[in-house]
Amino acid sequence: MTISHFSAVLLFSLFISIVFGITQRSEPKKMVRFGALCFALFVGGTIAASWAMWLIKH
Amino acid sequence: MTTKVQTNASGASPVVALLAGWLVPGAGHLLLGKWVRAGLLMVSIVAMFAIGVALQGKVYTPNTGEPLDMLGFAGDLGAGLLYGLARLLGWGQAPVLVAVADYGTKFIEVAALLNIVAAVDAHSLASGRKRP
Numbered sequence: 001m002t003i004s005h006f007s008a009v010l011l012f013s014l015f016i017s018i019v020f021g022i023t024q025r026s027e028p029k030k031m032v033r034f035g036a037l038c039f040a041l042f043v044g045g046t047i048a049a050s051w052a053m054w055l056i057k058h
Numbered sequence: 059m060t061t062k063v064q065t066n067a068s069g070a071s072p073v074v075a076l077l078a079g080w081l082v083p084g085a086g087h088l089l090l091g092k093w094v095r096a097g098l099l100m101v102s103i104v105a106m107f108a109i110g111v112a113l114q115g116k117v118y119t120p121n122t123g124e125p126l127d128m129l130g131f132a133g134d135l136g137a138g139l140l141y142g143l144a145r146l147l148g149w150g151q152a153p154v155l156v157a158v159a160d161y162g163t164k165f166i167e168v169a170a171l172l173n174i175v176a177a178v179d180a181h182s183l184a185s186g187r188k189r190p
């Protein structure tokens with residue numbers, strides 16, 4: 001099996017965010033919100049770090 | 059002398075919830091009657107572990123003598139029966155040669171660590187430390 005680096009980021013972020021959402025909050029609404037926040041931060045952070053590395057290289 | 063034991067609606071003991079959650083991802087929550095949470099945890103952790111194996115990630119073994127490998131082994135143990143299954147079937151024993159396989163190693167390791175987090179959460183729910 002091979003997947004692109006970005007697909008790997010999306011899958012990694014999705015699964016971690018689900019577990020974090022369920023385990024770190026008590027109410028279902030807050031779980032969904034926290035999970036979505038984690039997902040956005042994981043993916044956004046990766047994209048930001050990727051651009052930072054591109055800028056350093058160029 | 060009496061010991062005060064906090065109970066939950068399902069009556070499952072915190073230690074049993076912790077052990078069940080460690081052995082089978084989501085089983086701790088299942089024992090507590092949290093079906094949706096149990097299902098989501100099980101699917102997430104098992105899928106992450108399976109993707110890691112499919113990407114040809116490494117499943118760490120004990121006694122390699124390398125400190126980082128020993129840490130990896132300690133982390134992998136968190137997967138419970140999934141780790142036992144992987145060792146039994148010889149998954150993740152090929153050398154890691156490409157970047158995607160290295161991602162696979164991380165998927166396996168993080169799935170195992172998330173399983174510990176989920177098992178501890180089941181323990182907290184059963185002991186009443188976390189609101190159900």
